[in-house]
Amino acid sequence: MGxxxxxxxxxxxxxxxxxxxxxxxxxxxxDDEDGSWLNA
Amino acid sequence: xxxxxxxxxxxxxxxxxxxxxxxxxxxxxxxxxxxxxxGDHRHRVVIGKDTRLSGxxxxxxxxxxxTAVGMDVVQFGPIPTPAVAMLAHxxxxxxxxxxxxxxxxxxxxGIKLFGPDxxxxxxxxxxxxxxxxxxxxxxxxxxxxxxxxRVEDARGRYIHAVKSSFPADLRxxxxxxxxxxxNGAAYQVAPSALWELGATVVAVGVNxxxxxxxxxxxxxxxxxxxxxxxxxxxxxxxxxDGDADRLIVVDEKGQIVDGDQIMALIAANFARAGxxxxxxxxxxxxxxxxxxxxxxxxxxxxxxxxxxxxxxLERMRSGGFNVGGEQSGHMILSDYATTGDGTVAALQVLAxxxxxxxxxxxxxxxxxxxxxxxxxxxxxxxxxxxxxDVKRVIAQAEAELTGVGRLVIRPSGTEPVIRVMAExxxxxxxxxxxxxxxxxxxxxAA
Numbered sequence: 001m002g003x004x005x006x007x008x009x010x011x012x013x014x015x016x017x018x019x020x021x022x023x024x025x026x027x028x029x030x031d032d033e034d035g036s037w038l039n040a
Numbered sequence: 041x042x043x044x045x046x047x048x049x050x051x052x053x054x055x056x057x058x059x060x061x062x063x064x065x066x067x068x069x070x071x072x073x074x075x076x077x078x079g080d081h082r083h084r085v086v087i088g089k090d091t092r093l094s095g096x097x098x099x100x101x102x103x104x105x106x107t108a109v110g111m112d113v114v115q116f117g118p119i120p121t122p123a124v125a126m127l128a129h130x131x132x133x134x135x136x137x138x139x140x141x142x143x144x145x146x147x148x149x150g151i152k153l154f155g156p157d158x159x160x161x162x163x164x165x166x167x168x169x170x171x172x173x174x175x176x177x178x179x180x181x182x183x184x185x186x187x188x189x190r191v192e193d194a195r196g197r198y199i200h201a202v203k204s205s206f207p208a209d210l211r212x213x214x215x216x217x218x219x220x221x222x223n224g225a226a227y228q229v230a231p232s233a234l235w236e237l238g239a240t241v242v243a244v245g246v247n248x249x250x251x252x253x254x255x256x257x258x259x260x261x262x263x264x265x266x267x268x269x270x271x272x273x274x275x276x277x278x279x280x281d282g283d284a285d286r287l288i289v290v291d292e293k294g295q296i297v298d299g300d301q302i303m304a305l306i307a308a309n310f311a312r313a314g315x316x317x318x319x320x321x322x323x324x325x326x327x328x329x330x331x332x333x334x335x336x337x338x339x340x341x342x343x344x345x346x347x348x349x350x351x352x353l354e355r356m357r358s359g360g361f362n363v364g365g366e367q368s369g370h371m372i373l374s375d376y377a378t379t380g381d382g383t384v385a386a387l388q389v390l391a392x393x394x395x396x397x398x399x400x401x402x403x404x405x406x407x408x409x410x411x412x413x414x415x416x417x418x419x420x421x422x423x424x425x426x427x428x429d430v431k432r433v434i435a436q437a438e439a440e441l442t443g444v445g446r447l448v449i450r451p452s453g454t455e456p457v458i459r460v461m462a463e464x465x466x467x468x469x470x471x472x473x474x475x476x477x478x479x480x481x482x483x484x485a486a
Contacts, residue, residue: 001438021272023229024219 046166048348052141052150055094056349060149062101064173068151069105071172072184075165076135076156077110086131088116088124088194089139090283091248094149098139102151102187110180111135112187114163116194118248119420120284122381123198129158129378130197140225140283143260147178149340157476159357174420179257193237195229202233204374206387207358213238216274218290219264219388222258223248224282227286230383237387242272246278254281260368260381262418266294276393276400280382285349286369287382289389291400304406306388307363307372308329309395315375318343318361322352325448326414327367328471329463338380347450411443412463413470417478419456419485425449427484430477437462437473445470449477 043053045059053060077291079081085106089095093116103113114133116124121138128136136154144150153161153169163167177395180186181441182466217239221227227246235241244264245257255265259279269277270288275294277290289297303321320341323331327344342357349370356374365371371385390406396403416425424430438447444466452459458481462473 001068021242021268024241024246026232026235 041168041395042096043166043185044309045170046312047280048350049142050150050160052144052148052153055092055097055149060094062097065098065101065151066105066108067173068103068169070177070179071101071136071169072105072106073109073176074113074172074177075169078134081207083134084114084132085111085135085137086114086124086128086133086194087137087139088119088127090122091223091227091250092146092149092255092282093250094185095139095145098149098151099195102137102139107186107188108179108369109177110184113189115188115190117190118227118383119198119266120192120224120229120280120383121230122285122377122379122384123194123216123225124152125154125160125379126201126377126425127156127197128154130201132156134337136241138283142285143222143254143258143281145255146253151383154379156296160379161351172419182391183306195232199229199233199236201297201376201382202229202387205373205393206237208388210391211214211238212390212394214240215276215300216240216242216272216392217274218242218244218265218274218277220245220257220259220262220268220270220277220279221284222254222260222280223280224254224258224280224284226280226284226383230278230280230284230386233383233387236391239390242274244268248262258282259286261289262288265290266296266341270294271295276313276390276404278382278386278389280386281369285380286366287371287386288369289386289400289404291404293401295401295405297400297404298330299365299371301404301406302332302369302371302385302389303327303363303365304331305325305404307340308333308338309392310363310389311338313384316340316363318359319355320361322355322359322364324348324352324366325450326461328409328412330409353379366466368441410463410465411467411470411479412461413474415474415478416460416462417451417458417460417481417485419458419481420454422485424481424484425451426456427480430480430484433477433480437477440473445473447473447477 141148141150231243265279334370370380448461
């Protein structure tokens with residue numbers, strides 16, 4: 001197993017968890033102003 | 041001839057320490073630029089890099105060297121190593137250069153060269169460039185100095201080529217995929233390729249800042265990918281390394297699928313489709329005995345080479361194989377790439393997953409690996425492997441493992457270390473054999 005420099009509690013951090021559950025969308029379908037999706 | 045600069049995978053080291061300095065990078069540019077001038081056309085080199093802070097320094101030093109000897113430079117910015125190899129060939133460049141230290145931390149960097157055919161340079165070419173580095177190469181006349189420009193469509197070209205390797209009758213719709221780009225070279229192209237093929241993408245390791253490449257993410261730190269797959273309820277995870285020439289896969293339960301399992305899956309699928317060439321696959325001496333037994337059961341051959349993707353590729357080219365790789369996740373699929381390509385390999389894994397219609401945990405675990413143990417013994421001098429007592433212990437161990445296991449003992453190419461690896465059906469026996477050999481080497485070296 002590789003070495004992780006993340007804090008041991010980070011995996012339980014709600015913000016970190018929600019970021020890691022967020023879906024990735026390419027820039028070309030992303031609204032530059034507020035980050036909402038043009039195709040949403 | 042002894043190599044001063046090139047190791048088994050180009051030039052690599054800690055930045056701002058010899059040999060990974062701006063000065064040497066410029067000399068490499070001058071030397072390689074001189075070596076690859078053929079004929080009267082305007083010569084061109086393409087340069088890609090990963091996301092290390094020192095990439096700016098090394099890139100500009102290389103540009104200075106290449107332009108000084110009259111070579112035009114096309115700069116791609118951050119892009120995977122296999123993309124540089126692919127585009128050097130497809131864009132009719134005379135040379136391709138990748139600035140990366142692969143899976144190493146940000147403070148290291150490296151220079152890998154690819155010929156106009158997209159393959160890593162031969163030993164002969166590397167030695168000639170080494171000789172030129174140490175010489176005063178002739179500089180171009182003022183009017184012939186090279187020009188440099190950035191191109192923006194390199195990533196798009198690569199994404200298109202990568203997607204073309206995916207079976208035309210399949211899509212990734214309905215699959216939730218975690219992609220960990222190690223904050224490295226693939227942070228834009230890999231999520232894009234997966235998304236465009238229809239996948240729902242959860243991307244991590246896609247926020248490079250110059251110092252976080254391979255830091256707690258990517259194929260050498262798969263915990264992030266494992267945790268993200270489980271927490272996001274994904275069907276599969278793919279972790280690339282910093283320059284995206286290798287990968288590790290994670291199933292929906294968060295379990296790691298290593299390079300041996302990936303090779304088994306791809307080779308078996310190619311064999312079923314009648315597209316496996318060379319009669320088998322090429323792996324290294326480190327690949328698990330379980331892989332060998334699995335392949336034998338499928339009627340597929342296995343050729344083993346020394347450790348290193350260049351040796352795997354050499355054997356693939358000489359024997360006409362189209363699947364090869366390493367347990368560590370280097371995967372070479374020569375129908376689509378001239379070097380290891382983590383994204384291309386990931387798409388073959390995903391194609392197999394889609395075709396199976398089963399969970400990744402069922403599709404990707406092709407065989408049960410046998411217990412495998414590797415220990416390193418450091419020694420201060422001499423040749424302990426030539427000592428009579430060591431030879432006797434090794435011969436005895438080999439006899440014990442005949443038919444039930446395998447022994448690989450090799451000196452490291454870069455440090456005074458003997459690597460002792462054994463594998464076999466019985467874990468106790470494997471441990472015992474390795475411990476006995478290590479003890480004998482230590483005693484002989486004392």
